[in-house]
Amino acid sequence: MSFYKVRVKAGVKYLAPYSGKFFTLDDCGEARLVDVQLSYQGQDEPVMPQRCAGFQCPASFDKIYFTSAIDSVVQFFVSDSPVKLGAKDGAQVNVPNGVAVTNTVAAPIPVSIATPVILNATAVAISNPASAPVPVQVNNSVAQPLQVALPAAAAVQINNTPAQSIPVVVGNDNSKPLIIQRQTITTIVDLPAATVGIATTALISNNTLTRLRIRSANTNTGAVYIGGSGVTKVNAAIVLQPGDIWSEEDLAGAPWFVCADNANSVVTMQGAH
Structure with a gap:
């Protein structure tokens, strides 16, 4: 030997x-x-x-x-004949009837995998409770999108909360525009007219509205100024002359304030949601 x-x-x-x-x-x-x-x-x-x-x-x-x-x-x-070796780290051991591993969750067995493992399965069931979630890290990108195949008419339910937001990367460009459908508005809300004066006063505050139109009456003899609580004739970004209409979509439900050139100016409004 x-x-x-x-x-x-x-x-x-x-x-x-x-x-x-x-x-x-x-x-x-x-x-x-x-x-x-x-x-x-x-x-x-x-x-x-x-x-x-x-x-x-x-x-x-x-x-x-x-x-x-x-x-x-x-x-x-x-x-010229078999060599008997002692126990050695890394040696292969064949056990005819298998080996039962009886460790518990409190005593896990560490496993190191040197190369990626590809799992091919028709269905995988994970039965862990909500108190012991399974952490999953997905390193997808625009160049490597995450593809999920679902049966026909299948639904995906995501139960995240506002504190657990899901980041989404949308890889659209001019050749692949993102199509957005606006919310359907079905209800018109007739609002009472307001008589306003030179001093800044509250005009409307209704957070149920998604659309708001504000009109300076034709009978007014001066301009009407609308904006936030600190709006004045000097800083107002929205100035309505008699007969002008302002249509608001972004901040329809916010508190609106108004002042005018003259006392007893009339403002009419119409909302929608």
Whole structure:
């Protein structure tokens, strides 16, 4: 029996010119897994991929080839009979009837997965309670959108709250415009006319309205100024001359205030929701 230690370069097939009838892989170094190929009298045997420490093969050979994904030191035995190894980290163990794992949630078993795992399943059920949610991280982007296939007529229910907002990236541009449908307005609200004067006073405050029209009566002899609680003739952004109408959609339900050039000016209004 002979023991050898060789350095295998990443991606380069290494030839070990040793003869024997029984091959034993003792250690794969940093790579942990290597490809092994035996050859005898010029006849190469099939490659045995991804062998780990503890692997043994009874076969006559006069050459051994190793291939590793990374630079690694490989240790092995060459003998004419089986070599008995002690317990070794990373060795393969075959248990005919399987192994039962009885750990609890309080004592989890850490699992490290070096490469991505692709799960193909027709249905996956997760039965954890609301008190123990399953954290999910989705690293999608505009270039890699998240695709979800649902059965016909299926509905998706999202039970997030305002404190748990869902960020959404919409990748539209001029060639792919975002189509938005305005809310349908079905009810007209007739509002009482207001008589206003030079001093700033409250005009209307109704947060049920989604549309609001404000009109300066034709009988007025001066301008009407509308805006927030601090509106004046000087700072008003909205100035209505007699007969003018202001149509508001963004702030229809906000508190509106008014002042006028002259006392007893009349303002009429109409709302909608």
